Amino acid sequence: KKTANISFSNRGKTLEDELNDSNEYYLSNNIAVIHKKPVPIQIVNVKYPARSAAVITEAYFRSPSTTDYNGVWKGLYIDFEAKETTSKTSFPLQNIHEHQVKHMKQVIEQDGLAFFIIKFTTIDRYFILFYEYFEKKWERMIAGGRKSITLAEMEEMSIEMQASFQPRLDYLAALENHLQSLL
Amino acid sequence: KKTANISFSNRGKTLEDELNDSNEYYLSNNIAVIHKKPVPIQIVNVKYPARSAAVITEAYFRSPSTTDYNGVWKGLYIDFEAKETTSKTSFPLQNIHEHQVKHMKQVIEQDGLAFFIIKFTTIDRYFILFYEYFEKKWERMIAGGRKSITLAEMEEMSIEMQASFQPRLDYLAALENHLQSLL
Ligand SMILES: [Mg+2]
Ligand SMILES: [Mg+2]
Numbered sequence: 050k051k052t053a054n055i056s057f058s059n060r061g062k063t064l065e066d067e068l069n070d071s072n073e074y075y076l077s078n079n080i081a082v083i084h085k086k087p088v089p090i091q092i093v094n095v096k097y098p099a100r101s102a103a104v105i106t107e108a109y110f111r112s113p114s115t116t117d118y119n120g121v122w123k124g125l126y127i128d129f130e131a132k133e134t135t136s137k138t139s140f141p142l143q144n145i146h147e148h149q150v151k152h153m154k155q156v157i158e159q160d161g162l163a164f165f166i167i168k169f170t171t172i173d174r175y176f177i178l179f180y181e182y183f184e185k186k187w188e189r190m191i192a193g194g195r196k197s198i199t200l201a202e203m204e205e206m207s208i209e210m211q212a213s214f215q216p217r218l219d220y221l222a223a224l225e226n227h228l229q230s231l232l
Numbered sequence: 233k234k235t236a237n238i239s240f241s242n243r244g245k246t247l248e249d250e251l252n253d254s255n256e257y258y259l260s261n262n263i264a265v266i267h268k269k270p271v272p273i274q275i276v277n278v279k280y281p282a283r284s285a286a287v288i289t290e291a292y293f294r295s296p297s298t299t300d301y302n303g304v305w306k307g308l309y310i311d312f313e314a315k316e317t318t319s320k321t322s323f324p325l326q327n328i329h330e331h332q333v334k335h336m337k338q339v340i341e342q343d344g345l346a347f348f349i350i351k352f353t354t355i356d357r358y359f360i361l362f363y364e365y366f367e368k369k370w371e372r373m374i375a376g377g378r379k380s381i382t383l384a385e386m387e388e389m390s391i392e393m394q395a396s397f398q399p400r401l402d403y404l405a406a407l408e409n410h411l412q413s414l415l
Contacts, residue, residue, distance in 0.1 A: 107287060108288040
């Protein structure tokens with residue numbers, strides 16, 4: 050049901066939807082080529098029915114060895130992981146896989162750009178957190194410290210961005226502003 | 233059965249295996265971060281048995297919208313498609329998807345490196361073909377010309393490389409030599 054009251058609220062859209070929409074916009078406007086990677090699946094059984102497409106009848110989800118999204122933007126290699134949290138006060142580190150962290154570190158070492166896009170769904174706020182900052186908090190956890198990044202820390206370390214209309218989440222504009230400000 | 237006569241022949245190894253081995257070598261030696269993308273699957277049905285992992289019971293292969301491999305090497309975005317042919321005389325263009333070609337063009341426009349790694353399995357020869365050269369032959373086909381790239385054309389337009397031991401296919405060294413020669 051459409052209403053005249055168009056809102057940029059996140060209700061009903063997942064962060065993944067919002068990013069896929071944004072990436073489509075970037076692609077069709079020749080701004081960047083960034084895609085979500087397919088979910089890795091281990092295929093155990095496939096049937097080949099006569100006159101129709103092969104059917105996978107047994108398969109299992111595998112844990113990803115890299116991140117959700119990668120691609121190229123103005124010659125820069127872009128690599129990020131998207132995460133939502135319902136918490137209003139902190140971003141939990143538990144559902145980040147160690148091999149994803151390792152992957153991002155490897156990306157940085159090859160002069161790629163690695164970051165998280167984090168959505169606090171309850172308070173409708175979005176942050177871009179560079180791997181270099183994330184790493185400090187990840188290491189704090191490894192050393193026995195807190196298992197999350199507080200909202201205050203997030204505000205201090207990351208780039209906050211607003212959802213908009215087109216593109217839905219202009220994370221490349223946010224990155225560009227930030228990179229410009231460093232010059 | 234092991235023999236003393238170690239050969240670098242391709243028998244038994246697919247190009248994909250060879251490239252995966254090479255990428256593992258690159259990764260563990262901090263040379264580059266390049267991964268094969270998972271095969272895209274459309275999941276229709278999933279069962280969640282008590283006390284065990286989710287099982288995908290119905291799914292279908294989707295045609296890939298991008299290429300096989302991508303990643304980052306010394307700040308460069310790398311994107312390629314791997315193809316084998318059993319032909320001794322030409323590389324057929326039929327099994328290349330139009331959306332893969334479009335993707336590679338988009339990558340070039342963002343200053344990424346896009347290419348094919350092509351193995352002539354019968355004659356055991358390997359070529360790196362930059363997208364820019366491939367495109368000419370693709371357009372020839374679109375214009376009604378031949379539906380393949382002849383071996384002679386391949387020799388003229390691409391970088392030939394030899395299989396070796398470690399890494400199995402040192403395509404980044406081959407690229408580096410070529411890029412150096414352009415300076
Ligand atoms: Mg994610
Ligand atoms: Mg392939």
